[in-house]
Amino acid sequence: MGNDQFMLDFTDCSTQRNLSETGREQAIRYGEALRRLNIPIFIPVIASPFCRARETAALAFGEGNVRVDSFWADVYRLSLNITEAEKDSTLQRLQHLFEMEVPSGKNAVVAAHSFPPHIGLGELADMETVIIHPFGSNNGFRIIGRIQLEDWERNI
Template sequence: MRKLLGICMLMLLLIIPATIGAEESKAEGNRINPALLSSLREGGYILYVRHGEAGVGEDQPNLDFGKCITQRNLTEEGRRQAKLYGEVLRSLKIPVQTPIQASPFCRTRESAELAFGKGNVQVDPFWVKIYSLSGQVTPAEQASTLAALSTGLEQAQPAGTNKVIVAHGFPKGVGLGDIPNLGTVVIRPRGAGKGYEVVDRITLNELLSLHESTLTLEMAR
């Protein structure tokens, strides 16, 4: 019996460090490169952001962009997320150019307005095509939309500010891929005809963690 207990204890000692190591590795993988904050403060990037949590109502066949009742809309949590997103970017001193681009859906417009101010948002109907990628589109339509997306995202941005787009997620494996609520895809344009680079993908929680760690460092100085 003692021999059996000894074997069990040995197995636990071997398993626990491996589990801790896996959790530490996972945490490492979720960290944002500290140099990225400095780069974002210098500007020149595009921040592609998905709208906040939406679950009220549904997008109806007779969808009318001027009538939110015909669409899925932000939940209270989605509104809280959007306000928090704008507050964190301002606190981190990440400059953004206005107007902010937003898809004409109520949930995207409201997310942008809550984050950056109602007078700082401009609707761009192109982003409806991104929304449509999750529906029934032909391969030719998908290719055309993605080509137009690339043309827009490869355009160089001025130093000292970052372009922000508040729109929709993509189907898995298509375009910028699946994006969580208020998740950000950080894009570095390479210039007209040269494409773009996805530098990082940041969740709202990771952005909040970066904010908290930055505050801690500043208080320690």
């Protein structure tokens, strides 16, 4: 609810768009669906510094299971007027993150926000999950699929 203000402050949620009651309910349902399906999650879950992302992760996976990564604010800035050098640097780091393997049998989770059209993973729907198979550092990754909250709840 609300809008991200021009001078947003990550320590002050009143300067940001926050989760609605529907968003809170969706975050809880998301966590419940993954637990019901026995999806093994690598802890800590990563969250963007935006209040809405931190709250989503905490509601879905538990407050103590979340680590905030300020890099995701740089990803958000891809939709703003930044230099090509800043954009390239952010996209290179993003590529590296998508290539990183997680411990065998686990799934990494990032609670963040949509990308600008045609950048990164592109625009994402609310509570949409993009499943990525990493091939390791400098070896790329493959997008396996995109899953909506309702699909998780239907036990895809």
